[in-house]
Amino acid sequence: MAARLPHIPAWSLLSLLVLVLAACGKGDGAPQQGAGGGMPPPEVGVVRVATGDIGxxxxxxxxxxxSRVAQVRAQATGIVLKREFREGSDVRAGQLLFRIDPGPYAAQVASAQANVAKAQAAFAKANALEQRYRPLVEANAISKQEYADAVAAEKQAEADVAAARAALRAAEINMGYTTVNAPISGRIGRALVTEGALVSQAEATQLAVIQxxxxxxxxxxxxxxxxxxxxxxxxxxxxxxxxxxxxxxxxxxxxxxxxxxxxxxxxxxxxxxxxxxxxxxxxxxxxxxxxxxxxxxxxxxxxxxxxGNALLLPQQAVTRSPQGDTVMVVDANGNVSQRTIRIGGAQDSKWVVLGGLAAGEQVMVDGFQKLRPGAPVKPVPWGASSGPAGTAAVPASAPASAAAPAASAASAPASAASQAKKG
Missing domain, CATH: 2.40.30.170 (Efflux pump adaptor protein, beta barrel domain)
Structure with missing residues (x-):
C-alpha cells in the first residue's frame, strides 16, 4: 500500500504561491526600470543648430x-536663285545664305563703270587745256577770262569723275546684296522664301531669322x-x-x-x-x-x-500658424520647450531661420507624438535611430519579455492547485 502524503494546510499553499510570483518578478525577462522607477524616456530626432551665412x-x-536676334531681309529686288544653308543649323557670321538674280545689278555696275571712264576722259581734256593756257596767260597771249574758264572746266571734270566713281560704288554695293550673308553667328530657323520667289527691296522681304x-x-x-x-x-x-x-x-x-x-x-x-x-x-x-x-x-x-548668423531647418521641424512660427527645443536635461522663431524664406526643402535660435541648441524634427507634459525625452541625431522616423526605439524583444512573468504567474496557481489536489 502506497504511503500517504502528509496533509498541507491551505495557508501554506498560498504562501508558496506568493513566493513563486515574487521570484518570477525578479527574473531576467522583467522590463528595465528608469531612474525614477518608470519607463525610459522616449527617443526623439533632433538637429543641432549651426549658424552661418545663408543665401x-x-x-x-x-x-x-x-541674346541676339537678326531678321535676315532682302536688300535687293529679284528672283531667289538658291538657298545655301540647311534649315535649323548653326551658321557663322558672313556665311552665304541666299543667292538673288544679279543680272540687273551687273548691268548697273557696267553702266557706272562706263560713266567713270567718260568722266575721266573729260577730266583729262580739261586738265590738258588748263596746262596749255597757263604759260599763254602769263605772256598775255590770251585773256585772263579764257584761262579762268579753262580752270573751272578742269575742276568740273574732276568733280564729275568723283560722282561717277560714287555711282559705281553704289552699283557694286547693290549687286553685293544679291548674295545674302548671315549678319551674326547663331542658329537659323526655317527659310521663309523658296527658290523662284520674288523678293523686294522696297518691302524688305523677310528671308529667315537667326538667333x-x-x-x-x-x-x-x-x-x-x-x-x-x-x-x-x-x-x-x-x-x-x-x-x-x-x-x-x-x-x-x-x-x-x-x-x-x-x-x-x-x-x-x-x-x-x-x-x-x-x-x-x-x-x-x-x-x-x-x-x-x-x-x-x-x-x-x-x-x-x-x-548672416542664419540657419537652415527641415520644414517638418517648424510649426507655422498666424500667431507665429515655432519649434520644439530640447535642453541638455531632455526637457522640451516651445520657441518662436523668425523665418526668412525657403531653400529647397528647408526654412531659412533668421532669428530665435542660438548655435548649439537642439531642435526636434520628429517624435512629436511621444511628448508628454512635463516628461523628459532622449535626444538622438535625426535619422540615426534604428526605428522609422517618428516611432519609438523599443527593442523587439520587449513585449515577449514583459509577457514572460505573466505566463509564469498564470502557471504557478495551476501547479499549486495540482499539488493540493494530490494531497
Missing amino acids: IVRELPGRLEA QINPLYINFTQSATEVTELRRALQEGRLKRAGSEGAQVRVQLEDGSLHPQPGRLLFADLTVDQNTGQVTLRAEVPNPAGMLLPGMYVRVQIEQAKA
Missing part, C-alpha cells in the same frame, strides 16, 4: 530669350514690394550682398530639373509696371549644349542676398 533664394517665373542661343537671356519679374524690402534690408545691414559680380541665378525647367550651368543677374529695370506692380529683371545663362530654347517658360532661383 536668400527667391523663385520667380521667367521666359527665355535669345544666338549661347548665352541666353532670362526675363523675369519680381514684386516691387519685395524689391523695396530687399534694398531696405541691405541698407540696414540685416542682409549682405550676394557677391560683387551680381546675384547667381539657377534655371529650373518645367520637369523640375535644374540647368547645370548657373547664370548671373545683369540688371533690374528702373520702372515698375503700372498694371502688375512688378519689376522686370534680366539674367544671362550659358547654354553650350543648346538644351534651352528661346520662348521656354522656366522658374528662376535667384540668390539676391545673404543672411
